Amino acid sequence: MNDELEVTIEKTVFEGRALARHGRYVIFVDGALPGERVRVALTGRKRRYAFARVLELLEASPHRCDPGCGVFGTCGGCSLLNMDYATQLEQKRGFLLEALHAWPEVTAQVAAVLGMDDPYFFRNKMVYSFGGPVDAPVLGMHRRGDFYSCVSAVECRLQSPQAQEIVRRLLEFARTRGLPPFDERRKVGLVRDLTVREGKRTGQRMVMLTATAAHPAFAELPAVLGELATTVLLGISPPLHNAARLERVEVLSGPGLIEEQLNGLTFEVGPTTFFQTNTLQAERMFALLAQWADEIQPRVVLDLYAGTGPIAFHLARAGRRVIAVETHPASVEAARRNQQRNNLPEIEWLAADVEKAPDAVFASAPDLVVLDPPRSGLLPQAAAKIVAAGAPHLFYVSCNPATLARDLPLFLNAGYVVTRLQPMDMFPHSYHVEALLQLRRMPPP
Ligand SMILES: C[S@@+](CC[C@H](N)C(=O)[O-])C[C@H]1O[C@@H](n2cnc3c(N)ncnc32)[C@H](O)[C@@H]1O
Structure with a gap:
C-alpha cells in the first residue's frame, strides 16, 4: 500500500478519529469528517490498521465548520471543533x-x-501546562499525541474571557520574572501548571499555580491577578512527582476554596476535589x-x-x-x-x-x-x-x-x-x- 492514498470517511469513532477503509485495512484519519473524500498520508502503520493525516480535502462535508481556533488540530483538547454541533451530537x-x-x-x-x-465557554475548570523556554514560555494544553510539549491556550473557546485573561497574566508573570517552565522529560524547571476553577453560578474564581518549589516571586500573584481571582493558591509538586500529586498547598490569598451552585444547592470546590466540569x-x-x-x-x-x-x-x-x-x-x-x-x-x-x-x-x-x-x-x-x-x-x-x-x-x-x-x-x-x-x-x- 502506498504512503499516500485517497479514502472516503465512514464515521467518527470514539477518541474523535475519522475512520476510513482501504480494502480490509482500517485507517484512522485526524481532522476529517464523515462522508468526506480526502487524500491522506500515512503517519503510522500496524498490521490491520494505520494512522493518517489529511493532505488534501477533495470533497468537504456540509457539516464541516470553521473551528475558530488557531491551535485546533495540534492542541490535545478539542477533537471535533471543525464539525457542526448537531453532527457532533x-x-x-x-x-x-x-x-x-x-x-x-x-x-x-x-x-x-x-x-x-x-456549547462554548462552558468549562468551570481547566488545567494548563507550562512549556517552552524561559524567555518565551507557553501556557496551554499538551500537544496532540505528545505529552512532552504544549500548545498555547491563551485564546480558548472553552474557557470564559476572565479565565483567558488569567492565562495571559500568568504567562506574562512567568516571562517577566524569569521563572523557568518545568521540562517533563528532563525533570528540571520551576512552574508546572496553572489550574483555574470558576463558579459559573457564583462568579467566584480559584487560581492555583503548581510549581516544583517555592519562589519569592509567587507572593506577588494575588496582586498580579487582582479582582480576577477570589482565591489564589500555590501547589508544590516536586520534580519527580506526577504533577497531579501535590506535596502541599499554600493559600496565598482568599479562603482557599470557592463555591458553586447546582440547581440551588451550594457546593464548595477545593483545589483537588472532583466537581463536574x-x-x-x-x-x-x-x-x-x-x-x-x-x-x-x-x-x-x-x-x-x-x-x-x-x-x-x-x-x-x-x-x-x-x-x-x-x-x-x-x-x-x-x-x-x-x-x-x-x-x-x-x-x-x-x-x-x-x-x-x-x-x-x-x-x-x-x-x-x-x-x-x-x-x-x-x-x-x-x-x-x-x-x-x-x-x-x-x-x-x-x-x-x-x-x-x-x-x-x-x-x-x-x-x-x-x-x-x-x-x-x-x-x-x-x-x-x-x-x-x-x-x-x-x-x-
Ligand atoms: C465521575 S466522579 C463522580 C462524582 C459525583 N457523583 C459527581 O457527579 O460529582 C467519580 C468519583 O468516584 C470516586 N472514586 C474513584 N474510584 C473509587 C472507588 N473505587 N470507590 C469509591 N469512589 C471512587 C472519585 O474520587 C470521584 O469522586
Whole structure:
C-alpha cells in the first residue's frame, strides 16, 4: 500500500478519529469528517490498521465548520471543533450505539444526546501546562499525541474571557520574572501548571499555580491577578512527582476554596476535589436523575462514587435516606461541609472504596443504587457487591462507553434490564459522551 492514498470517511469513532477503509485495512484519519473524500498520508502503520493525516480535502462535508481556533488540530483538547454541533451530537450517539451493539435491547433505548444551547465557554475548570523556554514560555494544553510539549491556550473557546485573561497574566508573570517552565522529560524547571476553577453560578474564581518549589516571586500573584481571582493558591509538586500529586498547598490569598451552585444547592470546590466540569449540563443531569427518582419514590438510596455529594443532595432533598460512598477523603470532608451549607437531612457518608466498603452498606436494603464510577469503570468486586445489594432500581452514570460496554453485562446477566438510556454532552467539541442509564431488576422467571 502506498504512503499516500485517497479514502472516503465512514464515521467518527470514539477518541474523535475519522475512520476510513482501504480494502480490509482500517485507517484512522485526524481532522476529517464523515462522508468526506480526502487524500491522506500515512503517519503510522500496524498490521490491520494505520494512522493518517489529511493532505488534501477533495470533497468537504456540509457539516464541516470553521473551528475558530488557531491551535485546533495540534492542541490535545478539542477533537471535533471543525464539525457542526448537531453532527457532533449524532456522532456521539453513534459511539454509544457502537460500544453497546452486542445488546440490541439496550441500543433500542439510546435517546438523542442532550446537548447545550450554547456549547462554548462552558468549562468551570481547566488545567494548563507550562512549556517552552524561559524567555518565551507557553501556557496551554499538551500537544496532540505528545505529552512532552504544549500548545498555547491563551485564546480558548472553552474557557470564559476572565479565565483567558488569567492565562495571559500568568504567562506574562512567568516571562517577566524569569521563572523557568518545568521540562517533563528532563525533570528540571520551576512552574508546572496553572489550574483555574470558576463558579459559573457564583462568579467566584480559584487560581492555583503548581510549581516544583517555592519562589519569592509567587507572593506577588494575588496582586498580579487582582479582582480576577477570589482565591489564589500555590501547589508544590516536586520534580519527580506526577504533577497531579501535590506535596502541599499554600493559600496565598482568599479562603482557599470557592463555591458553586447546582440547581440551588451550594457546593464548595477545593483545589483537588472532583466537581463536574460543565455546570449547566451537570444541573440538567442531576435534575433528570432527581426526576427519575421521583417516579420510583425510593426510601433508601445508595450513592456510590459520590464525589462531593451532588447526586446525594439532589435525592436527599426529597426527604430520602441516602448512604454515600466516596474514596477521596478530601471530597468526603467537603461533602459533609456541603451538607451543612445546604441544611439537608442526614446523609451517611463513608470514605471508602466501593469494592472494599463493608457489607453492611450493601445490606441496607436500598430501593435504588446510583453509581457514577470514574472513566476506568467498575472493579468486578464492586459490581458483585452492587448486584448482591439486590436493589430493584439502578441509575448508572457512565462517562466512558468502552468501560460501560465492559461492565454493563455484569448487571444484565444478574437480571437487570435497561429501561432508559439518556446520553448527555458534558464536553462539547471533545469525543467524550456521558450516558445516564436506568435499570430495573426483573423477577426471576
Ligand atoms: C465521575 S466522579 C463522580 C462524582 C459525583 N457523583 C459527581 O457527579 O460529582 C467519580 C468519583 O468516584 C470516586 N472514586 C474513584 N474510584 C473509587 C472507588 N473505587 N470507590 C469509591 N469512589 C471512587 C472519585 O474520587 C470521584 O469522586
